[in-house]
Amino acid sequence: MPSPRFFIMRHGETVYNAARRLQANHIHTPLTALGTEQALAMGAALRAALGPSPAATLHVSETGRALQTAALIAHELGLDWFAAKRTHHLREIDMGAWCGRLYDDVEAEVGPIVIADHLLRPAPEGEDYPMIAARLARWLAEVGDAPGDHIVVMHGISSRVLRGMMAGYPVHPDLGAPIAPSLVQGSIALVQDGREDVLFGAERGSEHA
Numbered sequence: 049m050p051s052p053r054f055f056i057m058r059h060g061e062t063v064y065n066a067a068r069r070l071q072a073n074h075i076h077t078p079l080t081a082l083g084t085e086q087a088l089a090m091g092a093a094l095r096a097a098l099g100p101s102p103a104a105t106l107h108v109s110e111t112g113r114a115l116q117t118a119a120l121i122a123h124e125l126g127l128d129w130f131a132a133k134r135t136h137h138l139r140e141i142d143m144g145a146w147c148g149r150l151y152d153d154v155e156a157e158v159g160p161i162v163i164a165d166h167l168l169r170p171a172p173e174g175e176d177y178p179m180i181a182a183r184l185a186r187w188l189a190e191v192g193d194a195p196g197d198h199i200v201v202m203h204g205i206s207s208r209v210l211r212g213m214m215a216g217y218p219v220h221p222d223l224g225a226p227i228a229p230s231l232v233q234g235s236i237a238l239v240q241d242g243r244e245d246v247l248f249g250a251e252r253g254s255e256h257a
Contacts, residue, residue, distance in 0.1 A: 076112030086234035091124025144174025
């Protein structure tokens with residue numbers, strides 16, 4: 049039996065992304081027109097790879113922006129959005145005291161919060177990268193070795209840690225977790241047998257989570 053395939057992607061652009069505002073996991077931040085286009089394009093790319101109504105499991109972060117993106121992808125694929133496996137384990141990095149604030153305002157107070165390679169600096173009262181890796185490890189344990197195709201809709205930073213863990217990227221020397229390269233919103237990474245390929249889109253993404 050073929051080993052499971054994981055199609056991992058970020059949600060589409062949101063109004064917070066467009067405004068350069070740090071998002072939270074408990075506040076619904078809707079997609080922009082561009083974000084809707086990105087979600088539909090990801091759905092079309094998956095349909096081209098998997099065919100219509102594929103026998104795939106849809107996993108999605110419980111945030112509104114991920115659920116909205118997943119709904120558009122499911123529509124393109126002919127999947128039942130209501131059958132998606134929702135989980136808080138796939139949520140974005142918690143930016144703690146900085147949630148909801150403009151990047152520029154926070155940086156005026158504390159200095160750069162976007163560090164090398166489009167990564168976010170951990171925030172006061174928020175999560176660090178080992179904490180993200182720990183909850184993603186719990187999700188991977190729940191999914192196990194379930195065969196077939198898995199479509200995973202989540203977030204920029206957390207998806208990089210998940211891809212880093214699954215594809216064997218090295219542990220970041222300063223952040224303490226394996227981190228994969230950044231991908232632009234609207235991209236799809238395919239991970240199978242510990243190997244990652246960019247199925248759709250490109251590397252070098254936005255720093256906005």
